[in-house]
Every structure is written in structure tokens, then in C-alpha cells.
Amino acid sequence: MTAERRYQQDRxxxxxxxxxxxxxxxxxxxxxxxxxxxxxxxxxxxxxDVPTTAAQVHVRLEQSYDLGEPGQAMAEIEAHLAGLIALGVVRRA
Structure with a gap:
């Protein structure tokens, strides 16, 4: 079993x-x-302060927004996180 990737916003x-x-x-x-x-x-x-998984981001966003189909929403969240890592504003924890 592999651990889910965790992300953290740069301070x-x-x-x-x-x-x-x-x-x-x-x-x-x-x-x-x-x-x-x-x-x-x-x-x-x-x-x-606390590393967050993409699934946790999805749950938090889902409380305020209609994200549509969960699989597609997760794929988009993960793609955005990868882009934010490339910019250096988010890091893997």
C-alpha cells in the first residue's frame, strides 16, 4: 500500500x-x-501547517462548490497541484 501524496502551501x-x-x-x-x-x-x-492530501482538498472544496464528477475533479485538483509545485508555491510534504 502506498501513502497518499501530501501537499503544503509554501509559507x-x-x-x-x-x-x-x-x-x-x-x-x-x-x-x-x-x-x-x-x-x-x-x-x-x-x-x-499540516500536510494535506488531494482528497482532503477535494472534500474542503466540495463543501462550497459543485465540483461535478469526483474522478474528474480529483484529476484536475492534482493537475493544479502539480502546476503549483512547478511554480514553487506548493511543495510535497
């Missing part, structure tokens, strides 16, 4: 919501990224 990330876009500032790299939904929602669903 050096700041979000600033501007209507339909969110500015994501990563202090460590000095880079600012413009992101749209569902990226901010995924980041808010991640815990900065």
Missing part, C-alpha cells in the same frame, strides 16, 4: 484578490503570478 506565499483574478506573490523567488479560479480556492484549501 512565503501571499494572495491578493482583485475581482476575477488573484495575484499570487512568492516572496522567496520575488515572483508575482496572476491566477484565476480554481487556483486560489485550492491554495486556501491547503493547510500551511
Amino acid at each position: 512565503d506565499v501571499a494572495l491578493c484578490v482583485l475581482e476575477d483574478i488573484t495575484l499570487l506573490y512568492h516572496r522567496a523567488s520575488g515572483q508575482t503570478h496572476m491566477v484565476i479560479s480554481p487556483v486560489p480556492e485550492i491554495l486556501y484549501a491547503l493547510d500551511k
